[in-house]
Amino acid sequence: MRNQSDDVLLRMDGIVKCYGDLVANDNVDLHLNAGEILAVIGENGAGKTTLMKILYGLEQPESGTIWLKGEKIRVRDTAHAIANGIGMVQQHFMLFDPFTVTENIVYGKEPRRGLFFDIDGANRMVSDLSERYELPVNPVARIKGMPVGLRQRVEILKVLYQNAEIIIFDEPTAVLTPQEVNELLKTMRQLASNGKSIIIVTHKLNEVMGVADRVMVMRNGKLIADLPVRDTSIEELSFMMVGRRLIESAIPEIPPGKKVLEIENLCLNGTGSVPILDRVSLHVAANEIVGIAGVSGNGQFELVQTILGLIEADSGKIQVGGQDIFNHPVRSVRDSGVAMIPEDRFIWGSAAQAMVVETAIMGHYRKQEFSKKNFLQIKKIRSFASKIVKEFNVKADSILQKTGSLSGGNAQKLIVAREMTQQTPLLVACEPTRGIDIGAINFIHDRLIEKRSEGAAVLLVSSELSEILKLSDRIYVIYNGRINGEFLRGKVNEEELGLRMVGSIKNELQ
Amino acid sequence: MNFNKLKKNLHFLTPLGQPVLAIGLALIVGAAVIIATGESPLKIYGIMLKGAFGSKYYLLTTLTRATPIIITGLGAAICWSSNYMGIGGEGQMIMGGFVCAVACVHLPGPLWFKLIAGVILALAAGGAYSLLSAWLLDKFKMSLAISTLMLNYAGAYIAMHFVQNVFLDKSGDAKLVQTQMIDEAIQLPRILSDQKLHWGFGIAVLAVAATWFLMNRTVFGYEARMSGYNIDFCNYGGISSRKIMYSVLILSGVICGLAGVIEVLGVNYRYVHNTYVSASYAWIGLNAALISGYNPIGILLTSIILAGISTGGAAIARSTSVPLEISSIIQGCITLFISARIVIRFRRGKKPVPAPLNGGSAGRIVSDPEGGAAV
Numbered sequence: 001m002r003n004q005s006d007d008v009l010l011r012m013d014g015i016v017k018c019y020g021d022l023v024a025n026d027n028v029d030l031h032l033n034a035g036e037i038l039a040v041i042g043e044n045g046a047g048k049t050t051l052m053k054i055l056y057g058l059e060q061p062e063s064g065t066i067w068l069k070g071e072k073i074r075v076r077d078t079a080h081a082i083a084n085g086i087g088m089v090q091q092h093f094m095l096f097d098p099f100t101v102t103e104n105i106v107y108g109k110e111p112r113r114g115l116f117f118d119i120d121g122a123n124r125m126v127s128d129l130s131e132r133y134e135l136p137v138n139p140v141a142r143i144k145g146m147p148v149g150l151r152q153r154v155e156i157l158k159v160l161y162q163n164a165e166i167i168i169f170d171e172p173t174a175v176l177t178p179q180e181v182n183e184l185l186k187t188m189r190q191l192a193s194n195g196k197s198i199i200i201v202t203h204k205l206n207e208v209m210g211v212a213d214r215v216m217v218m219r220n221g222k223l224i225a226d227l228p229v230r231d232t233s234i235e236e237l238s239f240m241m242v243g244r245r246l247i248e249s250a251i252p253e254i255p256p257g258k259k260v261l262e263i264e265n266l267c268l269n270g271t272g273s274v275p276i277l278d279r280v281s282l283h284v285a286a287n288e289i290v291g292i293a294g295v296s297g298n299g300q301f302e303l304v305q306t307i308l309g310l311i312e313a314d315s316g317k318i319q320v321g322g323q324d325i326f327n328h329p330v331r332s333v334r335d336s337g338v339a340m341i342p343e344d345r346f347i348w349g350s351a352a353q354a355m356v357v358e359t360a361i362m363g364h365y366r367k368q369e370f371s372k373k374n375f376l377q378i379k380k381i382r383s384f385a386s387k388i389v390k391e392f393n394v395k396a397d398s399i400l401q402k403t404g405s406l407s408g409g410n411a412q413k414l415i416v417a418r419e420m421t422q423q424t425p426l427l428v429a430c431e432p433t434r435g436i437d438i439g440a441i442n443f444i445h446d447r448l449i450e451k452r453s454e455g456a457a458v459l460l461v462s463s464e465l466s467e468i469l470k471l472s473d474r475i476y477v478i479y480n481g482r483i484n485g486e487f488l489r490g491k492v493n494e495e496e497l498g499l500r501m502v503g504s505i506k507n508e509l510q
Numbered sequence: 511m512n513f514n515k516l517k518k519n520l521h522f523l524t525p526l527g528q529p530v531l532a533i534g535l536a537l538i539v540g541a542a543v544i545i546a547t548g549e550s551p552l553k554i555y556g557i558m559l560k561g562a563f564g565s566k567y568y569l570l571t572t573l574t575r576a577t578p579i580i581i582t583g584l585g586a587a588i589c590w591s592s593n594y595m596g597i598g599g600e601g602q603m604i605m606g607g608f609v610c611a612v613a614c615v616h617l618p619g620p621l622w623f624k625l626i627a628g629v630i631l632a633l634a635a636g637g638a639y640s641l642l643s644a645w646l647l648d649k650f651k652m653s654l655a656i657s658t659l660m661l662n663y664a665g666a667y668i669a670m671h672f673v674q675n676v677f678l679d680k681s682g683d684a685k686l687v688q689t690q691m692i693d694e695a696i697q698l699p700r701i702l703s704d705q706k707l708h709w710g711f712g713i714a715v716l717a718v719a720a721t722w723f724l725m726n727r728t729v730f731g732y733e734a735r736m737s738g739y740n741i742d743f744c745n746y747g748g749i750s751s752r753k754i755m756y757s758v759l760i761l762s763g764v765i766c767g768l769a770g771v772i773e774v775l776g777v778n779y780r781y782v783h784n785t786y787v788s789a790s791y792a793w794i795g796l797n798a799a800l801i802s803g804y805n806p807i808g809i810l811l812t813s814i815i816l817a818g819i820s821t822g823g824a825a826i827a828r829s830t831s832v833p834l835e836i837s838s839i840i841q842g843c844i845t846l847f848i849s850a851r852i853v854i855r856f857r858r859g860k861k862p863v864p865a866p867l868n869g870g871s872a873g874r875i876v877s878d879p880e881g882g883a884a885v
Contacts, residue, residue, distance in 0.1 A: 310745055331748035340746075348746040351739035358736065362747035365732060374729045 008067075009034045009197050010055075010166060015064035017050055020397075024050040025061065026221040032166065037188060037198045039208040039229070042218035042241055043437040044409035045395050048201050051218070052168050055199075056088045057081040087164025089155045091171045091408070095143045102126045102139040105158045129157055134190055147297070149180030156187065160196075167191065169200045171408075171435060173207055179295065185211045203241070203437040205234045217241055242439045251449055256473065257286030260426050260457035261307070266316030268302055268481075276302045277313065278481045284426065284457040289448060291472030292461045295501050299481035300461045301343050304428050307459075308340050309333040320426055334363055339419040343430035343461070345408065349415040352404025356396050357385040359403040359414060364422050384421075392417035393443070409436035416444055420451060427451060430461045445471060465494050479503050528848065529801050529812060536843035543839055547832050554826055554836075561825020562818035568825070570707040574777065576817035578603070578769040578786070580714040582795030583813050584721045585765035587804040589758045591725065593738040596759060598643055598658030599766040599792030601665030606636040607770025608669040611781035612677050614692040614774070625696040629771055636767015637760045639665060644759040648752065654759075662792075670783045679780065687783035698776035708776035715810065717765070722806040734758050766792060794820075797841065801848045816841060 010032040017025040024047045032038050040048045053059040055066065057075035066073055068084055075081045081088075095104050102123050111118045111125065126139040135153050143151065152172065159167055169188070173181045188198055188211050202208060208215055209229060217224040217240045224240050261284040268277035277299050284290045294300045305311045307318060309330040318326040325333045340363075342348035350359040361370050361381055370381050385399045394413045396406055403411055416432055429448065433441040448471060452458055462468050468475055475492065477485040477500035485500040541551035563569050582599040589596045613628035643661060646652040670687055679690040698708045725731035733749045734757070741751055769791065774781060786792070794816050795809075802808025823837025 308746070329748070329750065330745060331750070334748045342746055347740075347742050349743070351736060351743045353739045354736060354743075358732070361732075362736065362743065365729060365747075371729050376727050376729060376732060378727065 007034050008032070009069060011067040012051070012055065013065050013067070015051060015054060015066075016062045017047075017054060017059060018062055023221045025054070025064075027064075028218070028221070028223045029226075030216060030223075032197050032199060034165075034197055035192055035195050036214065037192050037200065037212045039212035039215045040199060040201045040218065041203055041205070041208060041215060041237065043203065043439055044407050046218040046241075047221040048218050049170060049407075050221075052088070052170060052199065052201055055081070056086060056168060082162050082164070085163060085165035086168070087159030087162055087166070088168040088170065089152065089159055089172060093148075093151050093155055095151055095154060097144040098142065100140050100142055101137050101154050101157075104143060104154055105129075105161050107158075109162065125161070126157065129160055133157075133160060133187075133194065135187060147180075149176055149183060152176070152180075152184065153187075156191075160191075164196070166197045166199065169198065169202075171201055171203075173202065173204060181207065205237050205438070208237065209234060219243055238438055241437070251471070252453060254287045254453060256288040257455065259283045259285050260321055261459060262317070262319045263307070264317040266303070266306065266313055266318065268299075268306060268311065268313045270302075274480065276481050277306065280316070280478075280481070280483055282476055282483060282486075284459050286425070286455050286457050287452055288473045289452050289458040289460055289471050291468035291475045292459065292478055293465060293468045293475055293497050293501060294461075294463075294478035296463055298478050298501075300478050301430065302481075303478070304340065304343075304430055304459070304461060307333070307428060308338065331366075337425040338428065339363070339422045339424040339426070340428040341416055341419045341430055341432045343434075345412050345415055346404075350403045350411055352402065354403050355400050356389065356394075356403055356406070356414060357382055357399040359411075360385040360388060360399070360418050362418065364418070367422075388417040388421050389414070391421075393440070409440060412436050413440060413444075416447075420447055424456065426457045426459070428459045428461070431463065432460070433462075433464070433467060441467075465497060468497070469494065477501055528803075529808070529844075532801065532844050532847035532850075533815065535847045536840050539843045540836060540840040543836060544832055549830060549832050554830060554832055557826050557829060558819070558822030558837075560822075562822035567705065568821060570702070570705045572814065572818045572821045573711050574706045574708070575789075575821055576814045577708075577711045577714045577776070578773055578789075578791040579795045579798055579813040579817055580810055581717055581769035581772065582766050582792040583798035583802075583809040584717055584795075584806060585762040585769070586792075586796045587799040587802075587806065587809060588721065588725070588734070588765065589762040590799060591738045591804040592734045592754055592758045593741075594654055594755060594758055596640065596643060596654055596658045596762060597796060598640060598661050598763070599769075599795055600786060600790075601658070601662035602636040602639050602763040602766035603770040603773075603786050603792050604662075604665045604669050605639045605770065606632040606767025607774045607786065608673070608689075608781045609635040609767075610771045611689045611692065611774045612672075614696060615690045615780075616677065621693055621696050624693075632771045632774075633764045633767045636770065637764040640759045640763025640766070641756070644756050648755065666784070666787055669781065673781060673783055688778075689781045691780045692774070696775070697779055698772065706777075710772035710776035713768075713772060717768070718806045718810045721765075725804075725806070730757065769795070794841065797845045801844060816844075 008031050010030075012028070012030040015025045015028045015030075016023070028047065028051055030040075030051065040051065042048045050059060054061050055075065057077045057080050066075060073084060075084065075086070096107070102119070105126050106122045111121045113121065123139040126137070130137050130139070135157055137150070137153055137157065143154065156167070172184060176184060185207060188200065192198055200212065212229050214226070214228050215232065215237065216226045217237060219241060263283065264281050266277050266280040267275060270276040280303060282290070292300050292303070302311060306313045309325070309328050309332070312327050316326065318324070320333070320336045320338055323336050325336050325338075346352060361384070365371055365376070369384070370377055382399060388394075389396055389399060392413045394406070394410050394417065396410065403414070406414065412435065419427060432448070433444050436444075445467070448458055448460070460468065460471060473489050475487045475497070476483050477497060479501060480503065484503065537555070541555075544551045544554045561568055562572050582603060585599055585602070586596070610628045610632035613631050614624045617624045617627055639661065640658075643654055643657040646657045647654050673687050673689055677689045679688050681690070682688070698710050701707045701709060701711065725735060733744065733754055736747070737744050737749060737751055737754045744751060744754075770786065773786065778785060795813065798809050798812040798816055801812045819837045819840055823834055826832050826836065827834035
């Protein structure tokens with residue numbers, strides 16, 4: 001067992017934080033013991049990130065006190081937090097791409113020899129650190145081109161290099177593949193057994209059950225419960241988080257209709273020696289949800305970008321409703337009846353500086369209801385935006401606020417709302433529920449099922465196997481740019497899919 | 511709670527906060543310089559204010575001066591708000607003015623034809639000159655900042671060459687490189703018969719309204735502004751970034767060409783070498799666009815203030831020992847403090863805005879102008 005003691009290392013008492021009229025933290029208490037893993041869970045906007053920002057000095061509370069090792073402190077800013085042994089692994093990594101692992105880790109606190117930066121000493125320190133905590137990295141490798149999991153490892157090492165005793169992880173698994181998640185959970189246990197105290201902010205309950213010692217549930221800015229993980233269950237936690245029971249909606253059986261999307265022998269060579277897409281053939285019919293399962297980086301995102309016309313493919317055939325859209329510009333692909341939820345909400349899905357209402361019409365603003373003869377129909381656009389914001393429960397003060405000021409989950413809901421409310425025969429949904437909370441995930445799943453019932457064809461790309469298995473009528477596995485297996489609903493389990501995803505071959509339709 | 515309510519109600523004023531603060535700080539720096547020359551800042555600023563807005567004559571002089579600044583400001587705002595940082599307003603204005611002046615004198619046909627053809631040719635010349643930079647960027651990935659800047663110089667000398675060797679007005683002062691005067695009948699009439707201010711100012715105000723409408727109420731404006739925010743988002747939404755690049759740059763050139771046309775038809779009645787360059791209209795216009803965050807109505811107001819600082823500066827140079835350059839110092843400081851906004855935001859570093867992948871211009875500043883854009 002880990003050397004978990006009951007000495008309270010950190011205590012936050014009666015924290016209150018308001019943004020305008022909104023009470024983000026309402027008299028919240030938190031304590032953390034040395035060597036403990038504490039999970040803070042809650043839906044989007046429950047106040048968990050705010051609480052962590054206060055602890056890390058990014059926000060100042062209206063009232064409340066913070067005690068660290070029995071001493072009262074006020075965390076003025078992040079530098080002060082770091083000096084007090086509090087470190088944070090951010091959700092959006094803050095690394096410099098062109099620089100090496102070492103340079104990124106020691107940045108801000110570089111070892112020197114005389115006037116100069118001691119690069120050898122720094123590399124040595126980083127390899128020592130990486131050995132001690134069993135977090136293998138190559139100190140001289142550059143960040144550019146590294147997979148997300150490795151980048152996160154660099155972030156963790158950076159926090160360790162700063163001598164953090166308390167490490168805060170903010171939604172650490174939101175961007176990771178299932179394999180990377182397992183690695184990370186192992187790392188957390190490792191760190192805790194080395195005496196570090198860990199706070200993990202998340203809304204993924206199976207991770208909480210897998211790694212945490214204790215869990216704090218927040219809802220609407222208030223602390224709802226604080227209890228040991230062994231005394232609770234996923235069902236109980238999700239009830240406390242959402243405040244109601246979630247009903248798993250049954251998926252009605254509908255036979256698939258006419259083929260809507262047809263792809264034949266699609267090839268995309270790319271610049272490397274291995275093609276990115278290699279003779280991909282697939283189809284999606286009306287009244288059908290087709291899932292694409294695959295480990296991130298096996299060509300699934302290139303596939304959907306090729307469908308939408310963002311990337312030019314080398315050869316093949318793509319048709320939507322019998323109409324050729326192979327290598328057509330995005331606009332004509334969208335006009336032929338395609339909507340798409342992109343895999344990254346802030347790169348492709350929205351512009352941080354655009355207003356919510358402006359984000360809400362992207363890709364569809366040329367439609368009759370939004371513009372006439374190149375003039376925008378402002379009233380109709382605004383009432384449409386207000387409608388979808390309400391319908392999809394996007395937490396926004398006003399449709400005129402900047403999209404970037406929404407939380408990640410709310411921005412995602414806005415994008416999903418935009419692409420789903422358009423009556424297109426084909427919806428391509430990439431990671432539609434990445435980084436959002438259970439309540440919202442269920443809501444979006446229900447809407448996808450509804451869309452299918454209404455006769456749309458849905459192509460679902462997701463790294464969440466459970467999502468693929470729950471929603472898909474048919475599943476394709478993609479590996480190394482090739483389709484490696486096709487399965488009907490209920491004819492495959494998670495293990496089989498997992499094997500196919502890493503290349504095991506056994507090609508017959510089950 | 512009351513305070514919060516008040517804050518909410520005054521929310522629409524926030525875009526004004528930054529320019530007002532910047533102008534205030536710049537006036538403080540200016541005051542320090544004035545003290546250094548041994549004068550009292552209050553007295554000098556008093557003279558300046560009077561010299562800019564203090565009488566009907568001064569006010570109308572300021573508005574006359576503001577006219578080309580407003581129009582070039584709008585031209586700059588259109589391409590900058592799409593993140594194409596063209597600084598070729600001066601060259602485009604020269605092209606417009608030069609072509610207009612020559613066409614209105616030398617084209618055959620009746621006067622009305624000379625005027626209409628002259629204006630159309632001039633606007634086309636401004637647009638074509640900007641198109642050249644757009645094409646260089648598209649075909650050869652040439653930095654927009656460099657090509658537009660260099661073409662300013664090229665434009666001034668091309669016009670000078672043709673005026674000197676082909677279209678020189680030999681009747682007047684031999685030292686002046688200028689074209690012949692256009693017929694009085696096609697000059698822009700004055701708003702008040704005894705004052706300089708001409709109807710070009712009215713055209714500028716109309717251009718402000720038209721630009722606001724274009725940017726905020728049309729599909730083109732939406733596409734152009736979204737391109738300025740996030741180019742990947744636009745590609746995904748089906749906006750052709752190449753088409754936007756060409757359209758905003760051409761339009762911006764046409765508008766700057768209009769500034770030249772109005773100077774010819776309303777002020778000089780001919781093209782005079784070096785007048786636009788020495789008055790720095792296009793540069794002050796660019797400043798106005800930056801200060802007001804590309805908001806057309808803001809550009810109208812800031813251009814008048816900046817023009818006022820110039821005319822007021824001339825007034826103090828006439829009547830005190832403080833040099834004319836004080837107005838340049840104040841203008842420079844305003845721009846400096848405005849650009850500080852970019853830095854402050856960057857330092858506070860909320861979410862790093864994902865940098866666009868394909869460079870549309872030399873360097874893309876991640877700024878966040880809070881323009882009055884309202885869909």
